[in-house]
Amino acid sequence: MNRELREFRRLERVCLEQAALSTMDLARTALLKVAEDCRLAAEAIEAQSPPHGAFAGAVQALKIALTATRPSSRH
Incomplete structure (x- = not known):
């Protein structure tokens, strides 16, 4: 378990x-x-195949989690 996953x-x-x-x-x-x-960020980290580097992986996981939970402002 990596550090970012534990922290989330x-x-x-x-x-x-x-x-x-x-x-x-x-x-x-x-x-x-x-x-x-x-929780969503941690799940995204867990779902990643090979990690892309510690910080980049955590940022990507957070982006995925936030875009999955936020409604789109585009109409």
């Missing part, structure tokens, strides 16, 4: 823990969204 999984856990403790709906919703984005 750690951030996902932290966000979920903080969301559970949050008393504000907006903060809880935002933390859950960040946790979801981290």
Whole structure:
């Protein structure tokens, strides 16, 4: 397991823990969204065949995760 994958999984856990403790709906919703984005980024890293380099792989995984979860602004 590479460092970026572990970090995204750690951030996902932290966000979920903080969301559970949050008393504000907006903060809880935002933390859950960040946790979801981290999960998607981790899954994208796991799905990559050969890594393209540590930083480039993490950036690519995050791009994939963010584009998969954001609605398109094009009509």
